[in-house]
Amino acid sequence: MKSLSRFWWLAGIVLFVGLAWIGLTVRLFPNTAENTPAPRPGFLAPDFELSDLQGTAVRLSQLRGQIVLINFWATWCPPCQAEMPALQAIYEEYQSNGFIILGINTTSSEVVSTVPDFVAAHGLTFPILLDPQDKATSAYQITGMPTSFLVGRDGIIQQAVVGPINESVLRSWLSSAQNQAP
Amino acid sequence: MSPTLHIGPLSVQAFGFILLLGLWLGLTLSEKLATRTSPNFPVSQLGNLVLIALLSGLLGARLTFVARAPQAFAATPWQAFLPSTTALDPEGGLLFATLALLIYRQRKQLPFWPMLDALTPLFFTLLIALPIANLAEGNAYGRPTNLPWGIYLWGAYRHPVQLYEALAALLIAIWLWPRRTAPTLPPGVRFARLLTLSAAARLFLEAWRGTPQNTLATQLVAWLLLALGLLAWGLLQNRPSPSEPQGEAQ
Numbered sequence: 001m002k003s004l005s006r007f008w009w010l011a012g013i014v015l016f017v018g019l020a021w022i023g024l025t026v027r028l029f030p031n032t033a034e035n036t037p038a039p040r041p042g043f044l045a046p047d048f049e050l051s052d053l054q055g056t057a058v059r060l061s062q063l064r065g066q067i068v069l070i071n072f073w074a075t076w077c078p079p080c081q082a083e084m085p086a087l088q089a090i091y092e093e094y095q096s097n098g099f100i101i102l103g104i105n106t107t108s109s110e111v112v113s114t115v116p117d118f119v120a121a122h123g124l125t126f127p128i129l130l131d132p133q134d135k136a137t138s139a140y141q142i143t144g145m146p147t148s149f150l151v152g153r154d155g156i157i158q159q160a161v162v163g164p165i166n167e168s169v170l171r172s173w174l175s176s177a178q179n180q181a182p
Numbered sequence: 183m184s185p186t187l188h189i190g191p192l193s194v195q196a197f198g199f200i201l202l203l204g205l206w207l208g209l210t211l212s213e214k215l216a217t218r219t220s221p222n223f224p225v226s227q228l229g230n231l232v233l234i235a236l237l238s239g240l241l242g243a244r245l246t247f248v249a250r251a252p253q254a255f256a257a258t259p260w261q262a263f264l265p266s267t268t269a270l271d272p273e274g275g276l277l278f279a280t281l282a283l284l285i286y287r288q289r290k291q292l293p294f295w296p297m298l299d300a301l302t303p304l305f306f307t308l309l310i311a312l313p314i315a316n317l318a319e320g321n322a323y324g325r326p327t328n329l330p331w332g333i334y335l336w337g338a339y340r341h342p343v344q345l346y347e348a349l350a351a352l353l354i355a356i357w358l359w360p361r362r363t364a365p366t367l368p369p370g371v372r373f374a375r376l377l378t379l380s381a382a383a384r385l386f387l388e389a390w391r392g393t394p395q396n397t398l399a400t401q402l403v404a405w406l407l408l409a410l411g412l413l414a415w416g417l418l419q420n421r422p423s424p425s426e427p428q429g430e431a432q
Contacts, residue, residue, distance in 0.1 A: 007415075007416050007419070008416060011412040011413075011415075011416060014382070014408070014412065015405070015408065015409055015412065018382070018385050018405045018408055019405065021385065021386065021389075021401075022385070022398065022401045022402065022405060024389075025388070025389040025397060025398075025401060026397075026398060028389070029325065029389045029390075029397070036336065036337035036338055037337065038336040038337045040320065040336050042393060043336060043337070159268070161268050163266075165268075166261055166264055166266045166268065166269055167258060167261060168254045168255045168257075168258050168261040168262065168269075169247075169254070169261075169266065169268050169269045171251070171253075171254035171255075172247075172250070172251030172254035172255075175251060175253065175254060176251075
């Protein structure tokens with residue numbers, strides 16, 4: 001009986017210490033957003049400047065305030081081809097709400113002349129950027145394609161997906177991203 | 183970004199592979215140790231329990247994800263059935279898995295506390311495997327640190343909080359390991375100890391997590407689980423253990 005009573009006393013002390021630790025954590029370890037760029041949800045999206053098919057330079061940081069889907073793709077990648085119609089449809093649907101897709105072609109693995117034909121064949125109207133020196137591809141540590149990153153209005157990566165994106169899943173992410181304050 | 187293991191011609195994602203390995207190892211341990219953790223529990227039911235919880239968890243995770251954004255699936259409802267690891271809600275999965283486990287237990291009339299005791303080796307193996315899988319994937323990373331054992335991840339030296347968690351779970355597993363010579367514990371006590379110690383470890387280590395999440399909410403949930411664990415431990419520890427005559431306290 002005595003040991004039982006000691007157990008409950010100890011349990012009470014443990015719970016009290018636990019509460020005190022929660023209070024200490026709030027004071028000593030506040031949640032702060034990290035400003036380090038990294039290809040990871042919760043981090044600032046690594047910046048890049050690449051040219052589109054017309055030669056116009058596009059810089060990611062200049063799109064701050066918009067929701068950006070960065071999609072790494074190649075013409076020879078079947079899942080990339082498969083997801084393009086869905087990306088185009090979503091782009092048309094959400095473009096007017098401050099949403100943009102940057103389709104980054106991993107040009108170092110391509111025959112460059114095939115890219116415009118691919119874009120025309122799929123009727124893509126969102127910006128297609130060329131990455132001949134793998135600048136963005138290495139900054140985003142791309143190991144497989146397609147890989148996509150959804151960047152919020154604040155420039156922070158919200159989602160990262162390796163493999164083709166499910167259209168409905170992207171819609172659900174966009175609806176929550178649109179509620180985010182810029 | 184998402185490391186893969188190459189086994190012959192196969193390429194598998196490290197995260198999923200380590201979790202599956204943990205599940206297999208944990209289930210094997212649960213079955214092998216059941217005579218010591220839970221002498222009166224039908225061992226043959228363990229595999230069924232895990233399979234049912236796993237399938238229900240996956241189904242529940244997908245259903246909850248769809249239910250949270252039904253408008254996104256309104257135009258293409260068939261996409262709710264496509265295999266995709268991105269369209270899963272972990273909390274919903276956990277809820278469905280728990281409910282399925284309880285329903286199955288009720289239908290098969292399996293004893294509640296002995297069932298949890300028998301599953302304890304599986305739980306502690308998963309508690310070791312999950313942070314290791316997170317470390318392999320770069321998930322659930324720690325806060326930046328200048329300490330010499332910091333690991334370089336996502337642009338900074340960070341607390342290897344995944345290793346802290348794995349180490350804490352390993353120590354808990356060693357303490358809870360059902361030794362052949364140790365007396366059998368009353369039903370539920372081994373599980374209650376696991377719940378208590380794991381919740382305490384989570385509550386403590388959460389302070390070094392660097393992932394953008396609500397630390398306060400996670401710690402409060404851990405504190406509630408700690409309180410539940412202590413309550414169960416205190417209430418169950420004086421019950422008779424399976425090897426003792428009824429009515430005799432430990």
